[in-house]
Amino acid sequence: MEILRDFSDIFWSAKVWLPSNTTWADIASISHSESRDLIWCIPLALLFILSRYLIETKCLPPLGKSLGIKSRKSQPAAPNPILEAAYIKNYRLKQKTTVGLAKELDLTERQIERWWRLRRAQDKPSTLDRFCESAYRLLYYTCSSIYGLIVLWDKPWFWNAQSVWYGHPYNPIDRGLWWHSMISLSLYCAFTITQLLDNKRKDFWQIFVHHVTAALIMVLCWGCNLLRVASLVLVVHDITDIFLEPTKIAQYAKYRKTGDCLLPVFTVVWIVTRLVCFPRLIYSCVFEAPRFVSMFPALHLITCAFLVLLVLHVLWTCEILRVLHTAIRMRQTDDVRSSSSEISDNAEGSQSLANNSHRNKANN
Incomplete structure (x- = not known):
């Protein structure tokens, strides 16, 4: 026990988590984020896992079937x-x-x-399984974004990232901000656990690194009373997913026109939030924070974690732009084929036959 106590004293040293010349006793009089509160993320994560299972297996499948999404899977392999x-x-x-x-x-x-x-x-999960997963995420991220905006709307540092450093670490944490951060941390823990249990997808490691890094940022911000910074990161990420999941759902339900409209909107929102707003927060951590607080190890780790997320954002942006380019090209091809079919109705028989042959080759 004495060894554990010594390790705890070293790990939670004020030199690591707080600016220089600041001790834990200095901020004891204000309502700040305490590391012992992190224990609550364990039961909340388990609650999220249970609620996700019930919602995805009991509530959402009837909705998906009403949209024409089938749970049919491919032919099973023969037992061997x-x-x-x-x-x-x-x-x-x-x-x-x-x-x-x-x-x-x-x-x-x-x-x-x-x-x-x-x-x-x-x-591999069926289309109905994927729909249920996206619908659940849409439900959560919508509720989380609305709650986050309600909590942060009247906060001056929500509109000016630089002001999150004013008075640090003597910034009191209200209950709304506490719950917003705790719920989000619990969800990232739940997603990380369920991802290890689910079937691995081609982007498994990218998503896994993203979830672990996001959870690490939350824990670090919790330890050094920087939940204001964490809340800004959460809002930027949650709002993007509100537009991502409907795009997936439209694809699963084969609502092609809806998906064609949602994909460009999602791309714009993604670029604005992930490649404009989020780097602005990184800039604040690197260049603005030193003007108001003395830098400390935990803040350097938070900045490094931000950079990891930014690299993932850039990689995913390239993939999103590739998908958008492919969708636009396919749409233009369909428009050309549609125009060709209208012209061929009034053409001579030989020309019509040639057009039909060309169209069949293109479709094949």
Whole structure:
């Protein structure tokens, strides 16, 4: 116990978490964020996991089906204990594994590969599952953004990032800001846990790093009484997701025109929030904070975590722009085909046949 007490004293040293010449006793008289409160994120995270399960499995599937979204999955792979054991051991099929299994089971390599494709597709969530996940996230981020705006709207530092440093660390934390930060931290913990349990997707590590980094920022801000900074980060991120999830839902429900309209709107909101507002906060941490407070290790760690998120934002922005470019190009192609079909109705028979042949080749 004495070793743990010594470690705690070193870890929670005021030199790490507070500006120089400031001690924990100096801010004891104000209502500040205390590290012992972080224990509440554990039961709240479990509550989020339970509520997500109930909402996604009981409440949202009927809504998705009413939109015409089906839960039908691909053809299941034939039961095979040997292949199943190999699949569980290694999700990705290697050439050496394929050759060995083909010899052991007296099957062709192509049969092994086909079974593997079916088995991987069997693990992937159905369109209805993806709809339920997006709908749940939309529900949460909408409520979180509304609550965050209500809490922060009348705060001067919500409109001027520089003012978050005024008077630090002697800034009292009201209950609204406390709950906004606690709920968000609990949700990031819940998302991290469920992501480890869900099927891994191609962007698994990017999302995992994002969730862990966001949770780390919350914990660091909690430890050094910088929940004002954390709240600005949360609002910037939550508002973006309000436009992301409807775009996904429109895609799942095959509302193509709606999705075509939402995608550019989401792209603009993403760029404004993630590549304009968020870097403005990073700028405040790097250049404005030193003018009002003496820099300390925890603040340097927060800035580094911000930079990690910014790198992820840039990578995802490139992907979003690629998707938007593809969507616009496909839309233009469809408009050209539609115009061609109208012209071909009044053309001569041979020209109409040529147009139809060209259209069939394009569709294939």
